[in-house]
Amino acid sequence: MPINYKITHNTQYSYNSLVNLCHNEARLTPRSSAQQVCTQSEFIVEPEPTSYRERKDFFGNTVYYFSIQRPHQDLSVTVTSHVEMKESRIQTDAVKDIVWETVQEQLKIDQDAEILEVRQYMLDSPMIQEMPELRTYADSSFTKRRSLLEAVEDLIKRFYEDFTYDPGFTTVATPLAEVIEHRRGVCQDFAHLGIGCLRAMGLAARYVSGYIETVAQPDQEQLVGTSASHAWFSVYLPDIGWIDFDPTNNQIPTNRHITVAWGRDYSDVTPLKGVVFGSGTHELSVSVDCRVV
Numbered sequence: 051m052p053i054n055y056k057i058t059h060n061t062q063y064s065y066n067s068l069v070n071l072c073h074n075e076a077r078l079t080p081r082s083s084a085q086q087v088c089t090q091s092e093f094i095v096e097p098e099p100t101s102y103r104e105r106k107d108f109f110g111n112t113v114y115y116f117s118i119q120r121p122h123q124d125l126s127v128t129v130t131s132h133v134e135m136k137e138s139r140i141q142t143d144a145v146k147d148i149v150w151e152t153v154q155e156q157l158k159i160d161q162d163a164e165i166l167e168v169r170q171y172m173l174d175s176p177m178i179q180e181m182p183e184l185r186t187y188a189d190s191s192f193t194k195r196r197s198l199l200e201a202v203e204d205l206i207k208r209f210y211e212d213f214t215y216d217p218g219f220t221t222v223a224t225p226l227a228e229v230i231e232h233r234r235g236v237c238q239d240f241a242h243l244g245i246g247c248l249r250a251m252g253l254a255a256r257y258v259s260g261y262i263e264t265v266a267q268p269d270q271e272q273l274v275g276t277s278a279s280h281a282w283f284s285v286y287l288p289d290i291g292w293i294d295f296d297p298t299n300n301q302i303p304t305n306r307h308i309t310v311a312w313g314r315d316y317s318d319v320t321p322l323k324g325v326v327f328g329s330g331t332h333e334l335s336v337s338v339d340c341r342v343v
Contacts, residue, residue, distance in 0.1 A: 053135045053305050056343045057261050059279070060336070061322055063125040067330035072118050074324030077311045078129040079112040080260070084136075086308060091131040097122050109318060111311035127322060132343075135305045142199055142302065145290055150198040154252040156288045168286050171254040175314035178246045183230050188247035198253075202285055202295055203302075205247060209240055210300035222316060238316050240297040241281040245315065254286040258294060259319045260309040261340040273299045273306065278338050279321050282307065308340065 059078055080088040095102075099116035107113050118125070157165060157172065174180055191205040216234040226242050229235040235243075241257055248255035262273050262280045273296075282303060284292040294303040311319040326332075 052137070054343050055133045055135060055261075055263070055308060055340055057129075057131045057133065057308065057338070057340045059129045059131075059261075059321075059338050061125075061127045062335045064333045065123050065125075065326075065328060065330060066332065067328060068121045068123055069118075069125075069326050069328035070121050071327040072125070072324055074116055074127075074322065075320075076114045076116075076127060076129070076322045077107075077111050077259070077319055078114070078127075078131075078321055080131050080133050080308050080310050081111065081312075083309070086136065087134045089132045089134055091129065094126075094128045094130075096124075096126040107318075109311070109313045111313070111319065133308050135308065137305055142293070145287055145293065146197055146199050148198050148287060148290075149195050150192055150201050150251070150253070151195065153198050153287055157254055157286075158252065160288065162288075165288060168254045171256045171286065171314060172249055172252065173314075174249075176317045177315040178226060178242050178249070180250065181227060181230075181246070183227070184243075184246040185250040187230070188251050191247075192251050198285070198287065199293070202244075202248070202293075206244060206295050206297040206300055209243060209297040213240065213243075215298060222320075237281040237298040241283045242315060244283045244295065244297050248283075248285055256284050256286075256292070256312050257315045257319060258282050258284055258309055258312045259316075259321065260307055260311075261338060262299075262308070263306045263342065264338070264340045278336050279310070280307070281316070284312065 079091045082088050093114055095116055097118055100119040102116045105113050192201045212233055214234045215236060217236055219234040220229060220236060220239050226246060229239040229243060245255040245257060259279055259281050282294055282296040284294045286292050296303050313319045
């Protein structure tokens with residue numbers, strides 16, 4: 051049976067002096083797909099925006115644009131969404147025998163329209179640049195004639211064992227090279243690391259932002275990354291589609307991961323960003339609650 055989630059994402063900004071004007075973009079509404087359906091989403095901004103509009107970006111993510119054109123010292127953005135999630139994603143049995151070199155070659159030579167579109171996820175992006183370290187790390191998992199599924203599962207298992215989840219070590223601006231050097235980071239960093247390794251092997255990978263269940267069911271373990279937006283990555287298989295992998299939790303996502311947006315890296319799917327006209331500093335707090343209802 052489908053599982054129904056209620057997701058509440060609240061962002062609070064407190065400024066130490068008045069802000070006269072701000073322009074903002076938010077990607078906080080879950081996507082609808084064969085796996086999940088966003089049945090309702092309410093977007094509340096305080097103070098009330100002067101202007102507001104909704105659009106789809108290049109990747110098909112829902113984007114809310116709003117501006118506040120009067121003095122304010124606090125900003126609150128709350129998005130409450132209801133999502134119906136089906137029980138399972140792609141059947142891995144259908145892809146377990148597909149060799150990674152076969153996928154690499156097909157992505158390179160196939161002129162199918164879908165393959166041509168997917169190739170954008172094989173290139174460098176703003177936050178994931180080609181580095182020799184990425185290929186060196188990936189080589190141990192992508193041995194000759196190994197299945198793609200097995201290779202990626204081995205890769206994220208090694209991330210899980212070799213890297214420490216440390217919320218205090220990185221920020222959204224920390225270069226991937228530092229994550230590799232110090233073997234520390236958070237879900238965003240591990241998603242970027244996985245994407246970089248896959249692209250280094252000539253494969254297509256994209257960044258996925260979303261949520262995971264806040265309170266685990268009695269028969270399930272608690273996942274890492276429940277108190278804020280979570281991140282993972284997807285790898286593309288021709289004629290099959292995208293398969294998700296969560297390196298932070300060393301697993302293939304099932305019905306406990308709710309997708310909000312995807313793109314080449316974090317810069318394409320930033321949950322909330324904007325421009326503020328004022329002076330001084332600010333304090334930021336974010337809370338996420340994702341529960342079965």
